[in-house]
Amino acid sequence: MDATSHSFRKMNGLGNDFVVIDRRTDGLALPIDTVRAIADRATGIGCDQLIALDPSSEADVFMRIWNADGGEVAACGNAARCVAAVVATELGRPTVTIETKDQVLGAYAGADGAVTIDMGEPRLRWDEIPLAEEFHDTSGIELQAGPIDAPVMHSPGVVSMGNPHAIFFVEDVDVIKLDLIGSMLERHPLFPERANISIAQVLSPAHLLLRTWERGVGLTRACGTAACASAVAAVRRGLTDRKVTVTLPGGDLAIEWREDDGHVLMTGPYALDFEGTLPGEVFDTGEAQGV
Incomplete structure (x- = not known):
């Protein structure tokens, strides 16, 4: 491997896939055009998200x-x-902490291959999500898709799990053209930071069926924050219990919205697909708009 190349891991959680680059020792720059080039499924490695591991003074x-x-x-x-x-494998212990842009997450990597993440408390105020206008009750806001007199879906619950989500509860997720509706609603003026758009079907008080259009990605096989947000939205509407299985196209996640501290716990699998090396020319693309 030459001085300008860089190793990576390709990983996924229920089919939601990532290129993971460790830059804790070299501070590798990742301009926006480089991110796009790596994520491109036709000409790059291909992924829903690019993940960089950086040093932290607050967490592992x-x-x-x-x-x-x-x-x-x-x-x-x-x-x-x-x-x-x-990180748990590196440190030789199951409990680790992960710092993100707005919080520190606790995590437990079980011997069975399942990982539990404490996602913290959901943000439910309109200005925390955020929305472009005030809503007193975010468990069901005024928003619909389709004709005014016969909307295809309406009154979503809105929740932030560190990113904004709108969850529409429907009778049958399979009849909704989420690829069309999601791309339209993602950029609705009500969402100043855009939004992840999900449709959820209640199968029982302990089971949700979920499909998600992820902002900046499109239809995804799984979205962990959407699963958390949908569980919170369902509890707020009195549709489910606080512990639910959320079934996504890629598989199941176990979600619990704890009553004692308000934190949301998400448990599910992960997979290492392969490891490789990115050539140096990948990092020479575009303007340095990212770090």
């Missing part, structure tokens, strides 16, 4: 996250499980 590692379109975001639950597994 700092996790930075970019969506495939090059936009940096503050949260990714599935990536947190992958990072927790890597």
Whole structure:
């Protein structure tokens, strides 16, 4: 490996996939165009998110996250499980901490391959999510898709898990054209930072079926923060218990919104797909708009 190349891990959580680059020793610059080039599924490695591991003075590692379109975001639950597994192996202990742009996450990597992340408390105030206008009750806001007199879906619950989510509860997730509706609603003026758009179907008080359009990515096989947000939104509407299984196209996550401290716990698997080396020319693309 020459001086300008860099190793990476390709990992996934339920099919939500990542390129993970460790830059704790070299501070490698990652301009926006480089992020896009790596994430490109036709000409790059291909991923939903690019993850960088940085040094942290507050936790065992700092996790930075970019969506495939090059936009940096503050949260990714599935990536947190992958990072927790890597760091736990390095440190030789199951309990680790991960710093993100806005909080420190606790994690436990079990011997069975499942990882639990304490995602902290959901943010429910309109200005914390954020929304562009005030809503007193964010468990169901005034927003719909489709004709005014016969909307396809309406009144989503909105929640931030470090990133904004709008969750529409529907009778059948399979009849909703989420690829069309999600791309439209992601950039709705109500969401100044854009939003992840999900449709959820209640199968029982302990089971949700979920599909998500992820901002800056598109349809995804799994979104950990969306699973957390949907569970919170369902509890607020009286639709489920505080412990639920959330079934996504890529598999199941166990979500608990604890009553005693308000924290959301997410448990699920991770996988290391392969390891490789990125050539130096990848890092010479674009303007240095990221770090």
